[in-house]
Amino acid sequence: MQSTVTPTHCPYCALQCGMNLTPAPDGTVEVSERADFPVNRGALCGKGRTAAAVLAPDVRLTSPLVRDESGTLVPASWDEALDRIAAGLGRTRAEHGPDAVGVFGGGGLTNEKAYTLGKFARVVLGTSQIDYNGRFCMSSAAAAGIKAFGLDRGLPFPLEDIPKSGCVILVGSNLAETMPPSLRFFTELKENGGTLVVIDPRRTKTAEQADLHLAPRPGTDLALALGLLHLVIAEGRVDEEYIRERTSGWEDARAAAMAHWPEYVERITGVSVPQLRETVRLFCEPESAMVLTARGPEQQSKGTDTVGAWINLCLATGRAGRPRSGYGCLTGQGNGQGGREHGQKADQLPGYRKLDDPAARAHVAEVWGVDPDSLPGPGRSAYELLDALGTDIRSLLLMASNPVVSAPRAAHIEERIRSLDFLAVCDVVLSETAALADVVLPVTQWAEETGTTTNLEGRVLLRRRAITPPEGIRSDLEVLHELAARLGVEKGFPTDPEEVFEELRRASAGGAADYSGITYRRLAEENGVFWPCPAAVEAVDEGEDALLDPPLPGGPAPETPDAHPGTPRLFLDRFATPDGRARFVPVSHRAIAEEPDDEYPVLLTTGRVVAQYQSGAQTRRVAELNAAAPGPFVELHPRLAARLGATEGDPVAVVSRRGRAVAPARITNAIRPDTVFMPFHWPGEGRANTLTNPALDPTSRMPEFKACAVRLEAVRP
Ligand SMILES: Nc1nc2c(c(=O)[nH]1)N[C@H]1C(S)=C(S)[C@@H](COP(=O)(O)OP(=O)(O)OC[C@H]3O[C@@H](n4cnc5c(=O)[nH]c(N)nc54)[C@H](O)[C@@H]3O)O[C@H]1N2
Ligand SMILES: Nc1nc2c(c(=O)[nH]1)N[C@H]1C(S)=C(S)[C@@H](COP(=O)(O)OP(=O)(O)OC[C@H]3O[C@@H](n4cnc5c(=O)[nH]c(N)nc54)[C@H](O)[C@@H]3O)O[C@H]1N2
Ligand code: SF4
Ligand SMILES: [Mo]
Numbered sequence: 282m283q284s285t286v287t288p289t290h291c292p293y294c295a296l297q298c299g300m301n302l303t304p305a306p307d308g309t310v311e312v313s314e315r316a317d318f319p320v321n322r323g324a325l326c327g328k329g330r331t332a333a334a335v336l337a338p339d340v341r342l343t344s345p346l347v348r349d350e351s352g353t354l355v356p357a358s359w360d361e362a363l364d365r366i367a368a369g370l371g372r373t374r375a376e377h378g379p380d381a382v383g384v385f386g387g388g389g390l391t392n393e394k395a396y397t398l399g400k401f402a403r404v405v406l407g408t409s410q411i412d413y414n415g416r417f418c419m420s421s422a423a424a425a426g427i428k429a430f431g432l433d434r435g436l437p438f439p440l441e442d443i444p445k446s447g448c449v450i451l452v453g454s455n456l457a458e459t460m461p462p463s464l465r466f467f468t469e470l471k472e473n474g475g476t477l478v479v480i481d482p483r484r485t486k487t488a489e490q491a492d493l494h495l496a497p498r499p500g501t502d503l504a505l506a507l508g509l510l511h512l513v514i515a516e517g518r519v520d521e522e523y524i525r526e527r528t529s530g531w532e533d534a535r536a537a538a539m540a541h542w543p544e545y546v547e548r549i550t551g552v553s554v555p556q557l558r559e560t561v562r563l564f565c566e567p568e569s570a571m572v573l574t575a576r577g578p579e580q581q582s583k584g585t586d587t588v589g590a591w592i593n594l595c596l597a598t599g600r601a602g603r604p605r606s607g608y609g610c611l612t613g614q615g616n617g618q619g620g621r622e623h624g625q626k627a628d629q630l631p632g633y634r635k636l637d638d639p640a641a642r643a644h645v646a647e648v649w650g651v652d653p654d655s656l657p658g659p660g661r662s663a664y665e666l667l668d669a670l671g672t673d674i675r676s677l678l679l680m681a682s683n684p685v686v687s688a689p690r691a692a693h694i695e696e697r698i699r700s701l702d703f704l705a706v707c708d709v710v711l712s713e714t715a716a717l718a719d720v721v722l723p724v725t726q727w728a729e730e731t732g733t734t735t736n737l738e739g740r741v742l743l744r745r746r747a748i749t750p751p752e753g754i755r756s757d758l759e760v761l762h763e764l765a766a767r768l769g770v771e772k773g774f775p776t777d778p779e780e781v782f783e784e785l786r787r788a789s790a791g792g793a794a795d796y797s798g799i800t801y802r803r804l805a806e807e808n809g810v811f812w813p814c815p816a817a818v819e820a821v822d823e824g825e826d827a828l829l830d831p832p833l834p835g836g837p838a839p840e841t842p843d844a845h846p847g848t849p850r851l852f853l854d855r856f857a858t859p860d861g862r863a864r865f866v867p868v869s870h871r872a873i874a875e876e877p878d879d880e881y882p883v884l885l886t887t888g889r890v891v892a893q894y895q896s897g898a899q900t901r902r903v904a905e906l907n908a909a910a911p912g913p914f915v916e917l918h919p920r921l922a923a924r925l926g927a928t929e930g931d932p933v934a935v936v937s938r939r940g941r942a943v944a945p946a947r948i949t950n951a952i953r954p955d956t957v958f959m960p961f962h963w964p965g966e967g968r969a970n971t972l973t974n975p976a977l978d979p980t981s982r983m984p985e986f987k988a989c990a991v992r993l994e995a996v997r998p
Contacts, residue, residue, distance in 0.1 A: 287747035288315050290734065291329040292389070292727035293894050295435070295612040296320055296460045297736040298329050299808075302728055302747035310336060310728055310748055318808055320440055320736065324462035328894055331903045333728065336748075340902040341710050342723030344753055354711075354721065359755065359763075365720050366678070367767035369703030370406065373676035379407035379657070383666055383674040386413035386625035387681025388614035391732030391744065392796075393781040394757045395616065396631055396788070397774060398680060399624025404649055404773065405765045409657035410674055412627040414682040415620050416663035417689075420981035421584025422574055422610035423621060428585075429592045429608075429864050430601075431857035432793055433633070434739040434812070435618050436573075436609035437602075438850045444469035446605045447567020450478040450560070452502060452591060453577010453987070454611050457486035458891035464490070476563045480505065481577060482886060483916070483958055484951035493559055497550040499886040499956055500873035500988035502578035506590035507870060508546030508557050509564070510538040513597055518565040520599030527602065527862055534593050534865035541870060549870060551953070565598055569605035576613065576888065580986040582874045582976040589866040596863050602852030612737040614895075619735030622794040623785060627666075628659035631785060632792020641792070648788045649773065662982030664689060664975050671700030678764075679706045680757060685713040686896035687961065689984040690939045691970035707760055712898040713964045724757050725750040732778045733804065738849075739811050741796065743804035790816060793857065798845040810847040817843050873988045874976030875938070877955075881990035883921065884956045885935060887969045888987075893962035901962070910960075913944040913967030917993070918954040922946055925995045934994040935959065940971040943996055957993065961986075 290297040299318025303311045310333040316323040335341060345362035346354040357365075373381050384402040386395060395413075402411040419435070426433040443449060443466040457464050467477050467490060479491035480502065488494040497505050513519060514535060524531050543554045564570050572595055578587045592601070592608045600606040612618050623631040624645075634641035636659050646653035661669060667688055670677060677698075688694040698704060698717055706718040715721045729750035735741045750756075755763075758776045765774040775781055779801050790797035798814040855861030877884055892910035894900040901907060915933045927933055927946045934943045935957065944959065944967035952958055959969040974989035 287745050288317075289728070289745045289747060290742050291325065291615070292332050293328050293615055294460055295614060295617045295737040296463055297615060297734055297742055298325055298462055300325060300329060302333070304748050309333065320738070321462040324465070326461040327892055327906060327909065328900055331905050334903045335709065335899050336726060336728055338751060342708065342721065343751060344723060346721040348719045354716070362720050362722060363760075363763045363767060366705040367764055369705065369719060370676050370678060371768060373702060374406065377675050380410050381673065381675045382406050382408045382410065383670065383677040384408065384411040385663070385666065385677060385679045385682055385684070386411070386620070388413065388415040388418060388617040388620035389681045390620055390625070390757065391616060391734055391778070392619040392623055392741075392785060393732050393778045394680070395620045395625045396623040396785045397758055397761050397781055399629070399631070400649060401761045401765060401774065403656050404651055405768050405770045407655070407657060409627070409660035410666060411625060411660055412663040412666050413620065413625045414663060414684070414687065415614065415617055415626070416982060417580070417687065417984060417986070418576070418613045418617055419579060419610055419621070421579040421581070421978055421983045422588045424585040424981040425588035425592060425866070426610065428589060428866055429596070430852060431859070432851065433621075434851060435612040435737040436739065437607050437852055438609070439738050439740070440466050442605055443467065443571065444473050444475070446470060446475055446569045446571050448476045448478065448563050448570040450480065450564060450570075450572045451487065452480045452572065452574040453579070454573060454575030455481065455485040455487045455888065456575070456611065457490065459575070459889050460611070461891065475567065478560055478563055482953050482956050493556070493563060495552045495556055495560065496953055497552050498953065499884050500581055500985075501550040502581070503583055503587040503590050503868065504541060504546050504549040504870040505552060506587065506594055507538050507541035507868070508543050508550070509561055510590070510594050510597055511541050511546070512543060512557055512561045513565065513594065514538060516561065518561065519597050523599030524597065527856070528596050528865060529860070529862045530865035530867070531597070533867035534597075537867045537869050538593070569603065570598070570600050571605075571607055571609065572600075573609050573611055575611040577987060579610070580983060581988060582978050582983075582985040583871055584978045584983045585980040586866070586868040589868050593865050593868070596865055601863060602856060604853070607852070616734040618737060618739060619733065619741070622735070623789070627662055632789030632796070633794040634792045644791065645788055648784065662977070664977060664982065664984050667694045667697060668975070670697040675701065676703040677701055677705070679704065679714065681708070683712040683714045683896035683898045685717065686898075686964045686968060687970065689970055689973040689975040689986060691968055691973075692940050707757055708898070710898050710902060712896065722760055723754050724760065725754050729754075730756050730778065733782060735812070736809070740809035741799050741804065741812060742809045743801060798847070803844070811849045812847065814845050814847040817845060874985050875974050875990045877990040881937065881992050883991050883993060885937065885972055885989050885991040886956055886958050886987050887961045887973060888958065890960045890962065893960065895962065897962040910962070913959060913963040913969065914947040915944050916947045916949055916952050916958040918952050919948055919950065920954045921957065921993065922948045925993055927995055932996040934996050935972055935991050936994060937972040937974070937989055937991045939974070942967055942969060942971045957991065
């Protein structure tokens with residue numbers, strides 16, 4: 282075993298905080314501060330600090346499991362488990378055709394794994410039916426970003442630009458809990474004289490830091506953004522010159538905003554006209570300003586239009602593609618950004634290429650050594666795929682997601698999963714979804730394998746192997762290699778991550794997310810490289826010259842003086858649209874899919890707490906985190922609690938058209954009286970997703986996690 286300190290990155294969220302790992306003689310690993318990484322400068326949240334606890338053999342899977350004749354999962358050899366998966370998937374394909382085999386991936390997978398999983402689906406299985414949990418995450422922001430800017434990269438600038446801005450509007454992000462080390466950038470913003478506006482139906486830890494907190498009714502952010510744009514126009518704060526020179530489509534967007542009078546917007550959102558005016562003042566007076574969205578406004582059945590409306594606000598005021606200004610999305614999962622670029626998405630090929638673009642198909646087919654016509658077309662989105670399990674889709678290979686806990690309308694999805702002919706799950710722990718599988722494969726984790734991730738800034742990072750994985754565990758790449766071979770494809774599925782990355786570089790070359798100039802060596806020497814990063818400066822199209830930025834300190838390795846420095850800041854000279862202009866999108870307010878009524882009079886919104894991660898599959902196995910956040914709860918206003926006759930800690934039933942969940946009451950003034958909040962980290966009785974509405978955004982296919990109608994019932998303890 283190596284005994285040196287290995288600098289690497291956290292396994293959890295999209296900040297990808299830098300950390301040092303040191304193996305101890307007893308087989309455990311110590312996580313310690315790594316100060317040289319600019320995103321967290323040594324700081325870690327409790328999840329990152331305790332991440333090594335999930336490496337322990339007593340909480341993780343240590344052997345493949347197969348379901349025996351009595352229906353119990355029992356340990357099996359790798360050969361038996363892999364043979365069973367190949368037989369299960371192969372049988373479905375033979376009997377029902379390739380599209381009856383589904384693949385579901387995750388934004389926690391490294392770029393190498395996401396790339397290989399997408400290739401495996403299209404080349405080995407020949408199925409179009411692949412999607413991933415990122416659909417539930419930032420797909421609305423991605424769709425809006427592509428419409429407006431021609432490109433989707435979470436933040437178009439490094440986090441270190443935030444303190445230099447004049448004002449930041451944070452829409453539906455609770456980053457004090459979801460990305461704690463990033464709070465520092467906002468504290469520095471205020472120290473530098475900038476202001477912070479937070480928009481959240483709850484007065485969260487993040488909202489407590491704000492100069493101004495707006496608490497709209499859940500699901501009304503679209504109206505709110507339109508109301509702000511209306512005031513920008515009415516108060517003569519539009520940047521006409523910028524609009525003329527750098528945008529298109531203003532007239533229609535302007536007309537749509539003019540229909541959203543402040544008083545009308547106040548009625549929809551519950552945010553007062555003076556607060557709207559104050560927001561406009563704070564946003565427009567400084568020389569620079571930013572809007573950052575997270576899941577609050579995005580996880581709505583109109584999330585794409587909502588983000589579009591916030592982008593319109595930025596464009597109308599000349600706050601995009603200029604220094605210290607812009608629109609950005611705070612992505613979520615460890616590789617939420619890279620995971621959406623390299624082909625595990627239903628409509629996508631590596632390099633952020635479109636599966637229905639003949640030139641993209643030809644390019645990738647050549648790298649893969651297959652006939653372009655053999656590549657399937659676009660498939661279903663994540664919820665639609667899960668909803669089709671047991672009917673159109675008979676077998677599923679699932680890697681790095683736990684939909685039994687995290688999918689909307691989860692009881693229905695759980696029932697769909699149970700109705701499959703065959704389910705195989707690769708995971709590090711026996712998640713609630715893995716527990717339903719016919720075969721479970723135990724895979725290596727972050728500290729045990731090398732791979733790249735791309736953080737919320739578009740910074741590609743190298744996670745390094747620091748320890749040897751336990752005997753009997755294999756990597757996701759080894760699994761896909763073995764399955765490909767068993768399904769008749771001997772070549773093209775290497776198990777060495779660097780070899781995969783070398784192929785990914787070629788596949789992504791010339792695409793929107795171009796990684797061709799990035800190598801493992803550069804990543805080891807620099808603190809990450811921002812994409813697009815074409816192979817050499819000469820290779821860049823003239824039209825893309827503008828994407829070139831001055832090198833970051835530490836720039837390309839000296840041995841490769843011609844190397845492209847990467848692109849920390851996007852759009853400074855032109856947007857990534859064909860004419861270089863950003864596009865306004867005309868949008869109008871519409872209601873959420875399920876408005877409260879007499880039977881279901883209260884709004885439910887959902888989200889996260891600092892000590893648990895996602896479906897909790899990993900963090901519920903860490904004692905320190907469980908002590909801090911032991912179980913689900915229903916956050917509600919004293920007025921609602923009084924009406925129920927509930928006091929702090931009493932069990933409360935939350936009932937929607939999809940089901941019923943029970944959890945203890947947490948009574949607080951920090952939430953709107955018409956709204957309750959539940960975190961979604963737990964299975965069982967308190968599972969928030971039993972209640973949520975799978976109404977989908979028409980463009981991004983994002984479900985409406987953030988707003989549905991419920992009623993509350995007192996439960997006799
Ligand atoms: N501790 C922790 N950190 C995480 C994660 C985790 O599970 N746990 N997950 C990671 C991932 S994958 C993601 S995507 C990010 C998510 O990061 P965030 O987006 O910050 O997390 P959420 O708690 O889902 O939602 C943020 C806020 O949106 C508010 N909200 C609810 N409805 C609305 C609405 O209609 N409008 C507005 N404006 N706000 C609303 C909620 O009250 C909540 O405070 O966090 C990442 N970091
Ligand atoms: N109600 C409600 N529901 C939500 C949300 C919400 O705000 N409200 N947010 C949504 C969002 S933004 C997201 S991102 C999803 C996330 O929800 P999930 O997709 O369920 O995410 P995780 O819980 O992170 O599941 C990842 C699983 O993969 C395993 N794993 C981790 N790393 C690896 C790896 O390298 N390989 C393999 N094979 N397995 C690995 C973990 O152990 C875990 O079991 O939830 C969504 N669901
Ligand atoms: S903020 Fe995110 S990346 Fe940083 S330590 Fe916490 S979970 Fe890990
Ligand atoms: Mo997410």
